[in-house]
């Protein structure tokens with residue numbers, strides 16, 4: 001199948017999930033996760049109307065944004081964990097940083113964004129119970145948010161979560177629901193949740209951004 005066909009299928013599955021949940025499809029941004037995929041495939045997706053792309057690795061994001069700077073209106077999402085020393089690759093470029101879980105990285109992102117005259121929108125990543133993964137514990141989310149208040153150059157927009165890998169999308173539902181409740185409590189509007197394995201459940205539970213790679217680009221090498 002061509003990328004345009006896969007994209008159309010993912011978009012239609014998002015629409016159906018929105019309808020089930022009584023939501024408008026325009027409330028959900030599809031982020032096409034292009035990590036490890038060659039620029040030619042991103043161009044193919046762009047030609048099919050896709051504008052939001054997600055990358056995990058800071059240097060790869062920088063390199064692809066440079067190589068594809070001719071694609072007007074393209075938006076790059078930095079979705080992976082980031083060390084403070086790599087903030088300089090993300091801050092000038094990203095439309096949204098999805099994985100904030102560290103105050104030093106937040107300061108450095110803000111400093112680098114301000115240096116180029118912009119404010120970087122950010123999401124706080126919450127940890128869904130796996131110690132090996134990034135993210136802030138749910139019960140620390142309010143205090144973490146407090147510790148970020150007043151840092152110049154960043155704007156806190158919402159929460160991101162990545163449930164454990166599972167072949168059953170329903171196992172993600174309680175995690176998504178809990179994340180949505182946390183966002184309501186913290187008065188943060190955006191929710192980045194749902195990947196190939198579970199994006200329809202995420203849409204039903206209120207995702208405003210879904211991050212889908214494999215269902216669009218096929219398996220990664």
Ligand SMILES: *Cc1c(COP(=O)(O)O)cnc(C)c1O
Nearest residue numbers: 033079195196197211212213214
């Ligand atoms: C790779 C990745 C995705 C996309 O995963 P797929 O299963 O290919 O859809 C989404 N979010 C993050 C943070 C990722 O690292």
